[in-house]
Amino acid sequence: xxxxxxxxxxxxxxxxxxxxxxxxxxxxxxxxxxxxxxxxxxxxxxxxxxxxxxxxxxxxxxxxxxxxxxxxxxxxxxxxxxxxxxxxxxxxxxxxxxxxxxxxxxxxxxxxxxxxxxxxxxxxxxxxxxxxxxxxxxxxxxxxxxxxxxxxxxxxxxxxxxxxxxxxxxxxxxxxxxxxxxxxxxxxxxxxxxxxxxxxxxxxxxxxxxxxxxxxxxxxxxxxxxxxxxxxxxxxxxxxxxxxxxxxxxx
Numbered sequence: 001x002x003x004x005x006x007x008x009x010x011x012x013x014x015x016x017x018x019x020x021x022x023x024x025x026x027x028x029x030x031x032x033x034x035x036x037x038x039x040x041x042x043x044x045x046x047x048x049x050x051x052x053x054x055x056x057x058x059x060x061x062x063x064x065x066x067x068x069x070x071x072x073x074x075x076x077x078x079x080x081x082x083x084x085x086x087x088x089x090x091x092x093x094x095x096x097x098x099x100x101x102x103x104x105x106x107x108x109x110x111x112x113x114x115x116x117x118x119x120x121x122x123x124x125x126x127x128x129x130x131x132x133x134x135x136x137x138x139x140x141x142x143x144x145x146x147x148x149x150x151x152x153x154x155x156x157x158x159x160x161x162x163x164x165x166x167x168x169x170x171x172x173x174x175x176x177x178x179x180x181x182x183x184x185x186x187x188x189x190x191x192x193x194x195x196x197x198x199x200x201x202x203x204x205x206x207x208x209x210x211x212x213x214x215x216x217x218x219x220x221x222x223x224x225x226x227x228x229x230x231x232x233x234x235x236x237x238x239x240x241x242x243x244x245x246x247x248x249x250x251x
Contacts, residue, residue, distance in 0.1 A: 005111055005209045005212075005213060006068075006069060007048070007069040007071070007072055007209070008069045008070060008071050008072075009212055010069075010071070010072075010206075010207050010209075010212055011203075011206065011207065012049060012069075012071040012072050012074070012075050013075065014200075014203045014204070014206065014207050015048065015049060015072070015207040016048075016049040016051075016075050016079075018196055018200055018203055018204040018207060019048075019051065019107075019136070019204070019207060020136040020192065020194035020239075020241050021051065021136075021192065021194070022051065022052065022055065022106065022134050022136060022192070022243045023190035023191065023192040023241075023243035024055075025190045025243075026134065026188070026190040026243040026245050027052075027055045027056065027059075029188055029190070029245065030102070030104065030130075030132045030245060030247065031056070031059055033130065033132075033247060034101065034102045034129070034130045034132070034247075035101075036056070036059055036061050036101065036102060037059065037060065037061070038059075038060040038061070039060075039061070039062065040059075040061040040062065040101045040102065041061070041062045041064070041099065041100050041101045041102075042056050042061045042062065042063050042064070042100070042101060042102045042103070042104060043063075043064050043065075043066060043093070043095070043100050043102070043103045043104070043124070044056065044063055044064070044065045044066065044083075044104050044105075044106070045066045045090055045093075045103055045104065045105045045108070045121075046066065046067065046090065046105060046106070046108035046109075046111065046112075047065035047066060047067040047072070047073075047076060047083075047085075047106070048067060048069075048072045048076070048106065048108070049072050049075040049076050049079065050065060050075070050076035050079055050080045050083060051106055052104050052106045052134060053065045053076060053080055053083045054079065054080050054083075056104065057080060057082060057083060061101075062084075063080075063082075063083045063084070064083070064084045064086055064095075065080075065083050065084065065085045065086065066086050066088045066089070066090070066093060067085060067086070067087070068087055068088065068089055073085050073087070089112075090105075090109075090112040090113075090116075090117035090120065090121070091112065091113055091116040091117055091120055092120060093120055093124055095124040096124070097123055097124065098123075098124070098125065098126045098127065098129075099124060099126070100124045100125050100126065100129060101125075101126060101129050101130075102125075102129055102130050102131070102132065103121050103124070103125060103129075103130075103131045103132070104131075104132045104133075104134060105131070105132070105133050105134065106134045106136075107134065107135055107136055109133050109172065110168040110171065110172060111168075111209070118179050118181075118182070121250075122181045122182065122250055125250040126250070127250055127251065128249060128250065129249070129250050130247055130248065130249045130250070131182070131247065131248050131250070132245055132246070132247045133172075133245065133246040133247070134243065134244075134245055135172065135242075135243070135244040135245075135246070136192070136194075136241060136242075136243060137241065137242045137243075137244055138194075138239065138240070138241055138242070139191070139240035139241060139242050140153075142240035143239050143240055146233070146234070146237070146239075147232075147233075147234075148229065148230075148232040148233045149233070151229050151232075152201070152226055152229050152230070152233075155222065155225050155226065155229065156205065156211075156222065156226070159214065159218060159221075159222040160210060160211075160214075172246070175187055175246060176246065178248075179248065181250060181251055182248040182249065182250055182251060183248055183249045183251060184248065185246045185247065185248045186246070186247055186248070187244065187245065187246050187247075188244075188245050188247075189242050189243070189244050189245075190242070190243040190244075190245075191240070191241070191242065191243075192240075192241040192242065192243050193238050193239065193240060193241060194237075194238075194239040194240075194241045195236065195237065195238055195239075196236075196237055196239075197235065197236055197237070198230045198231075198233035198234060198235060198236065198237050199227075199230060199235075201226055201227075201230045201233070201237070202223045202224075202226040202227045202230065205222070205223060205226055206219075206223055211223075
């Protein structure tokens with residue numbers, strides 16, 4: 001990304017309530033793969049409202065949440081007082097060299113300056129420590145089987161157009177090439193279900209950076225159209241998802 005998106009323009013409560021969860025099996029796989037346990041140090045980078053922080057906290061690890069957006073950080077601190085919240089970015093973090101056992105990132109790496117972020121993550125990880133990138137992606141083939149969903153997909157994709165943020169996100173559909181100082185990325189996928197009221201679907205889209213960054217008239221039209229089309233959906237949606245994890249180990 002050439003210009004950092006600020007999540008302070010997003011409704012943090014809607015973000016916390018409506019964004020899809022990560023599959024528990026994905027958390028367990030990363031914890032086992034990284035050898036995490038009581039006393040391990042984990043940085044949740046671009047932590048948002050703490051969706052990953054809370055999951056890793058349950059493992060008894062020491063979680064430090066790096067989040068520059070004050071609105072997101074406020075909810076994280078309220079929900080997870082045991083997590084140390086830090087104002088910083090992926091490209092510059094206040095940790096000593098080799099001090100961290102694992103860095104986890106939830107649906108956010110496409111917002112970073114990739115090379116600078118990987119250099120900084122390499123610096124703070126101990127040798128043998130790991131970076132785990134979590135992605136919450138829809139199972140589009142299964143979702144499109146739900147009556148009425150295809151029409152919403154088509155409207156949203158048409159309005160997105162040439163979004164730089166969406167394009168950056170899509171680059172992660174394929175595994176990143178090996179990065180100097182790290183072993184090659186490995187990928188695991190875990191099925192999940194995203195449950196939410198159809199009446200809140202437009203509010204969910206309104207938490208997406210590529211939607212929020214649209215010109216105001218386009219965004220207003222799109223969200224209004226999604227609200228109209230959502231009236232044709234079942235009252236409660238059970239949307240098939242994929243939690244995808246890309247993990248690499250620092251040499």
